[in-house]
Amino acid sequence: MTGYSALSLARQALTGHRSWPAAWRAPEPRARYQVVIIGGGGHGLATAYYLAKTYGITDVAVLEKGWIGGGNTGRNTAIVRSNYLLTANSHFYEHSLKLWEGLSADLNFNVMFSQRGMVNIAHSNAELSALHRRGNAMRLNGVDAELLSREDLGRLMPGLDLSPQARFPILGGLIQKRGGTARHDAVAWGYARAADTRGVDIIQNCEVTALRREGDRVTGVETTRGLISADKVAICVAGDSGRLAAMAGLRLPMESHVLQALVSEPVKPMLDVVAVSGALHVYINQSDKGELVMGGDIDGSNSYAQRGDPHTLDHVVESAVALFPSIRRLRMMRSWGGTVDMSMDGSPIITRLPLAGLYLNGGWCYGGFKGTPAAGTALAHLVATDQPHPVATRFTLERFDAGDLLDERGSGSSPWMH
């Protein structure tokens, strides 16, 4: 592989950029691998990369039923942050954020990580106290957090409606300056290229249709491109986790739901932070192309449809306009949905399953993109050593049996409330 650099760019420019080598190979699947990873989203690809890089395990295949990054990785709104309240989540996502800060250099691929700041807006005293509490928890966990007054918010976001006549008047906020956004596709491509370089086979258009087992051990997978044996099989399929678990005869503490997002036509720069309002159930930021990217809650009912109901989008747009009245005449260009793996307490699961050699990474809800580097690190560690990674020891299935939940929102086992 040629490394990407200013020099290689200049050299390729001489031939009109027609002689770049493919960023990854398209090999035929072999009959056997040491490790098979199901799902070529960011998480599966990152797991393969860290297996090869950190643990020297390169006899690995990533099997993707469609094209890599075509699932939630390519559908998400790419917000990266570590502003969590609970200690276990805080440590995990902060570990992830630190990996993001070095990711482009590590992968030799520009993932366009932009630490533009992540702002939570409060509309009531109760919300403001909750943000104070969260900010304090973050600082105790070594994560950056600063409280913002109304005036601070006005300076950061000139378009924000700070008037007392606003639909929900704004009282203050909290910023994590190291939070921001990244380029979602680049994350899949960067990990794919870096894993491929180290010998990992990335096999697209290859759907896993059944698990092979002998006694209480997994021995491989049946796919649309034939039988593939493996010592270890790791499931990284987001919204399809339940389907894969069913192949192993397991029921998970998880439901699949649809989360939608939408973008406006592009406009001149007007918003250079990520803005979130919990009370209005909306978040909004501006892409490098100038489009306003926005989203809100999941639709609410179980879904594998990868599309949702317009009333959810109405709500998002109404809320965005309530925050930034000047955007009310913008046209919305596209909307889409992804099937998110909602765990019953809103926190992820990275674990061994009762079938020996079988591993699961899922339950990322609407927030697993930011967790991609750490999830890959933690799952690679688990697959390689059979021990949980130190930052992911609480992400077990047993926590549901023990009542030892990680419920950030305190909303109980109702995924549509998370």
Add this chain to the structure above:
Amino acid sequence: MRIPCPCCGPRAMAEFSYGGADLSRPVASLPLDAPSAPDAEWNDYVYRRDNPAGAHRELWFHAAGCRRWFAARRDTRTNDFLSEAGA
């Protein structure tokens, strides 16, 4: 998505609240004897789900309508309602 309320007929999804999968609750034998309570059954009931890609029996509340709770079956891949079984 339009949801068939057994009382009002098909109405827009925005009028409804979701109540989750229609599950049958384990029977609690009285008097409650905590140490011998069937934890596994209750854990299953509270946390584990079939989460099918296909027919799903679920609860809906017609919050902005007749305010009736009812169960319905829906294909989670297409959002087609499969029956209007009342509850």
